[in-house]
Structures are given as C-alpha cells and as structure tokens.
Amino acid sequence: MKRLVLPWLLTAALAACNQTPPPAAQPKSLPPLPGPDPGTLADSSAPAALLAYGRQYPGSEVLITTRLGKIRVKLYDDTPIHRANFLLLTRKGVFNETMFNRVVKDFAVQGGQTTGARTIRLKRYRLPPEIRPTHFHRKGALGMARYDDEQNPGRLSSNTDFYFVVGEKLTPAQSRQMSGRLLTPAQLKAYATVGGVPSLDGQYTVFGEVIEGLDVVDRIANEPVESDKWPVDNIRMKVKVVK
Template identity: 25%
Template sequence: MATAEETKAARSRVFFDITIGGKNAGRVTFELYNDVVPKTAENFRALCTGEKGVGKMGKPLHYKGSIFHRVIKQFMIQGGDFTEGNGTGGESIYGAKFADENFNLKHEHPFLLSMANAGPGTNGSQFFVTTVPTPHLDGKHVVFGEVLSGKSIIRQIENLPTQSDKPARDVVIANCGELSGEEALAAAVKAPDAYGDEYEDFPEDDTTEQSISAARVLKIATDCKEFGNKAFKAGDLSVALDKYQKALRYLNEDPDLEKESDETKSKLEALRFSLNNNSALMNMKQQNWEDTIRSAENALAVANVSDKDKAKALYRKGYAQVRIKDEDEALKSLEAAKKLAPEDAALNAELAAVRKAAAARIAKEKAAYKKFFE
C-alpha cells in the first residue's frame, strides 16, 4: 500500500505560462489530485499538454492560447473556454461534458483548482482558481488541484481592472504542459526574480510562518526596499514602485509590537517613511500625480521624521500638486518644505516658479476686473 508521501509524489504537476496585455507575467504551476479525483485531474492534465488532438467542436483540446475570461476580486479567476473564450464554450477530453466525480475536497483556502459548471454533471474544460475560501461552492464544484508556485501571478490577475468581470487586458495562457523529472520536483519552489526577490507578493500568501512576526516583517520589508533600489538604479521605475509597495503591504500586517524593543519599532517606522517617500519619487518620475500626492502624504503621516526627510516629501507633494493645477495647495506644501530645507536648490526653483505663476495669474485677474468696470 502506497504511503501518503508516495501518493503525493505521484500527483501530476502542470504549468501555465501567462501573458497579461501581451507581456510575459511568468509561470504558474499546479499539482493535480489524481489520487482523489483521477478522471477530473486527467482531463485537466491532457488539456494542458494538448495530447488528445482536435475535439468534437473542431478546436484543439488544448488550453494553449486561451484566456482567463472572468475575474472577480476576493473570489476567483476563471478560464478554460478554448472554443468561445467567453464562458459559453469549452469541451472535455471525454466529450462535451462529464459527471461530477466527487465532492470529497472542500474549497477551504485560496489557490485551489476547481471545475466550473452550469449545474450538476456539466463539467467540460472550464476551471477556476480560488483567491479566498469559498465554502458556498462545496458540494457543487469539484476541487481537483492547487497552485504550487506563481501565486503572485494569480493575485496580479485577480487585481486587474475589469469590465463586466472580464479583464481589461487579455490574460492569455501563452503556453502550458506537464512537468516531469527535476522540473516537477522544483515546481513548488518560488524562484527569485531578476532582482533576487523570492517573497510572495502578498503577505497573506506567505505560508512560511503561521503568524508573521515583527522580525520577519522587518526583514522582508527591508529586503524588498533593496530590491526596489536595485530596480530604480537599473531604470526600471515600475518594478521599483512595485517592490516598495510590496514592502509596505508586509509592514501593514501590523504584528504585535508591544513586546518589541524601541529600536525595532523605530526601524519599522523609518522603513515606513522611506518606502512611502520612495514610492512618491517613483510615481513622480512616472507622472502619476495623484499617486505621488497620496504616497507623500502617507510618508508625512509617519512620526519622528527628520526635517530634511520631511522636506523631501513635501517637495514631491507640492511638485505633483503643481502638475494637477492645484496652485494654492502646492504653495502651502512648497513653503512648508522651504522652512525645513531653505537651501535646497530644486525646491527653491520650484517655489519661485509657482510664486511667479501665481503673481501672473493675479495680475491677469486684476486687469480683467479693471476692464470690466471701465
């Protein structure tokens, strides 16, 4: 009789290579529960390889080239309709539809693979990946696998803007297949990206500890800041911003700090400031003015910040306010910054330009009023 470890080792492992809006997003790997739902798992495995050829509908029985057509945040992402691409089609390797195999497995946590259907016994090729526990689907949909790696890609898809639940940018399974040998063994390992980042993008997906400690939050946030700095130096501003925001998500986990030293608390707050201020800079360089203001305000909300650092945040806030033509608020921000850093050349130049523009506007308004009463 096979042990639990042997049974798990015999489970199929497959992959999707995903593109979002035509750009490579990375690889998602899955483990299929052949031991619990062999027929359902085999259907998905064969649709990943495309080995069954052309189906009765005249389309290849293959997920390659198909899209995720339905995305609902805090619920699931759905794909697998390779015939119509809109949720009305699809076909199993057994024919159009096949029966529910069993409901032994429950929708207990995120990143489970489950069959989409139109009622009892209507399984085809469409599937979904849960992004939260979905117990209301128990007994109605067949769970047949789970995500091993690429959870951040699932989250990225989940958070895309949608229209009538369809992603605004096409999410395509550019390639797919079955993993074997060393590739299969390595499928559960999250590979570091080009900057060395091997952490999950969202702290709730980090399963290395049952509860995230202040020490781990500090380490991950510090590391992510360094990854962001590397990306910034490489000129990859959007990735740098993503890394700073990722670090902030971990900081916002709010571990219990009561037992922590003043030094640890101080380090966490200093990190919070620099991550928000760096985010303001990245947004400013990408001309995301509203986000620049928001990030700068978040930085300014942190206590015990030096005058020099506070001046930087105020300058970035004021700079963005000028660009959205909020002249009065820009003057307030820049003048407050000048009090803290009176010798800053860039700040003084920006403030002088805003004052000059304000004076010109006032003069123009006075001339218009004078003409009106002549």
C-alpha cells in the same frame, strides 16, 4: 594534336553539372498525440475514455504561464477523471488557445474554454462530479466550473472552464455559515489564515491546488475588468505538463 587534359577540379565540377540533383527531403509529419480526440467525446463516453488515458499517460503537475507570471499546479490522484481531462487537453494544446476570461476580485479567476464570442470553441462534453470532503475551496484551490444548472441536476463539470479560488479570510463562524458541509478544524483554520470561498464547498469539484505562483493568481485577480468581468488586457496562457 595534343589531347587537352582538364584539371581534376574542373572535371568534377562539369560532372556534377550533368547529374540530376537529388530530390528535396520531404518534411516528416509528426505522429499524432496519444489519447482520444476531445472533439469526439460525449458525456457518456468521456469518463471511461479519460480514465483509460489517465492510467496510460499519467501526470501530476502542470505549469501555466501568463504575462503576469507562472502558476505551478498539483493535480489530485483521487479525482482521476478531472485530472486526466486536464492532462489530455493540456497535451493536445487546447488551453494554449485560451485565456483567463472571468476575473472576480476576492472570489475567483476563471480560464479555459467558454461559450463567449471572444475565445475559440471546443465541442462541449461534461465530466461527472468528483467532489471529495477533503478538498475544499481554500485560496489556491483548482476547481472546474459547470453550467446550465437547471438542465444539469447531476452537477456535471465543464470540460474546459477551470478556476482558481481567491476568496477572503473568514472567521470560523463565517466559514461554518457559508459552507454547505461540516468543516474540520484544519479547514476552518485554513479559511481563517489563508482565505477562500466556503460557499462553493460540495458544489464543484476541486481537483488540484497551486503549489507555486499564488502571487500570480493575486495579480490576475487584481487586473482591471470590463462589465462582464473579462480583463481589459487579455491574459493568455500556455499550459504544459511538467511532472
């Protein structure tokens, strides 16, 4: 009886059928993002933790993307705690779950975390003020809100609620009357030609400014709002560090 010789392709196929398939590749877990967990920070621990983070993981510009366009923002070096906090929350993706939640035409547009029911809540810690005479509330300034003034004599900033100044153009006399500080000739000129809200000077920390997309801030400021100043159509955001 002749021995049956199988073609080599068929032999290989049969051999493959008898082999145990290799185990499926396990998805690789992403390494945790560097920096402190914002949920573990408190008023007392935040400044030191944020300063250390800012030194190790610096950054100077962020890009905010909305349905109305993009806003590119420069963060100031001389407000290191606020800058590091904004960089940390941006890289952790916190702002990507928020929206512009308070829009007041000719005044300011505010976004980030709130205590309202229509946005996520993050454990609140506060930042010590970093109010600088050179930073003022001209149009396009980036500042940090604060709350509970009666229980907040130190004027500690919110950790997540930021705002862009819109304001109006003002005469030097109006600016002097509204501002709580002595304004320089350059600042008076900016309020007259660009506009702003000098009544906020010396009260809140300004830690950055819009360098591209001021027209987008105007579009946000002109959105229809409900009685609580929340936009009728939500203005969600995506924020990333670009420099």
